[in-house]
Amino acid sequence: MPLSPTSLASPRHELPASGLRLLGVHLRRGATQVFSGLDLVLSEQRIGLIGDNGAGKTSLLRLLCGLEQAQSGQVLLGGEDLHQVRARRPGLVGLMFQNPDDQIIFPTVEEELALGLRPAGLSRQAARGKARALLAERGLADWAPRAVAGLSQGQRQQVCWLSLLIAAPGVLLLDEPFASLDLPGQAALARDIAAAPQQILVSTHVLDHVRDFERVLWLDKGQIRADGPGQAVCTAYEADVAQRLGQSRSTQDGQG
Numbered sequence: 001m002p003l004s005p006t007s008l009a010s011p012r013h014e015l016p017a018s019g020l021r022l023l024g025v026h027l028r029r030g031a032t033q034v035f036s037g038l039d040l041v042l043s044e045q046r047i048g049l050i051g052d053n054g055a056g057k058t059s060l061l062r063l064l065c066g067l068e069q070a071q072s073g074q075v076l077l078g079g080e081d082l083h084q085v086r087a088r089r090p091g092l093v094g095l096m097f098q099n100p101d102d103q104i105i106f107p108t109v110e111e112e113l114a115l116g117l118r119p120a121g122l123s124r125q126a127a128r129g130k131a132r133a134l135l136a137e138r139g140l141a142d143w144a145p146r147a148v149a150g151l152s153q154g155q156r157q158q159v160c161w162l163s164l165l166i167a168a169p170g171v172l173l174l175d176e177p178f179a180s181l182d183l184p185g186q187a188a189l190a191r192d193i194a195a196a197p198q199q200i201l202v203s204t205h206v207l208d209h210v211r212d213f214e215r216v217l218w219l220d221k222g223q224i225r226a227d228g229p230g231q232a233v234c235t236a237y238e239a240d241v242a243q244r245l246g247q248s249r250s251t252q253d254g255q256g
């Protein structure tokens, strides 16, 4: 996927300057209390989210794009309730889902990419033309008519990223976007993320992709365990994982 200035055009949806904020957010999902009074001001251009499975990374991203509703507390965008802002300007915050099958709606790649352009007022035909142009730019022209269901998981993840890129929301929320990508795909996505003009939040278990970010949040059982420059927070998380592994090994040895 060669990088091109055309596909990384300015966001169509400019963000209010004061960005995203959570104030005293309590979130329950099913039987799980995920967040109990979470406060965050998210103003940096690149923010990484790390932490064990179940820590709350996806829940946080879903809150920030309005897919989850907090039981109490506030999620604000530009100082205003996120749901009210989204009702007026639905394309402002875009989520790339952890599972591509939760995101993709249309049967073909071209239709899926064109979907992101319809809110911009383009005709169906013009939107599909732009989608084909983006694919061609990235050496993927032959993907346009292909059935999404006939692509591999990693290829579907690429389609999800291109959909977000073409829709150009003001803030991009990427939920484990590297998970199914091959090494060239990961390198291309990392390059796209570095070049994109928007604010981007990325959750990942591949720490090298966020280690150089100005800010990384380490989530642990719904709480912020560490919050700071990527290098320091990633190192702290790795040290904690190593310590836990050591403890579980010594317990096993003791039992043996």
Ligand SMILES: Nc1ncnc2c1ncn2[C@@H]1O[C@H](COP(=O)(O)OP(=O)(O)O)[C@@H](O)[C@H]1O
Binding pocket: 029, 030, 031, 032, 034, 051, 052, 053, 054, 055, 056, 057, 058, 059, 060
């Ligand atoms: N759809 C759901 N229904 C009920 N509980 C959920 C659902 N999705 C996640 N959870 C619970 O919410 C907590 C946080 O999960 P999640 O945000 O998906 O974590 P992560 O993305 O860090 O792995 C976990 O305890 C998980 O079991």
Ligand SMILES: [Mg+2]
Binding pocket: 057, 058, 059, 098, 175
């Ligand atoms: Mg998750």
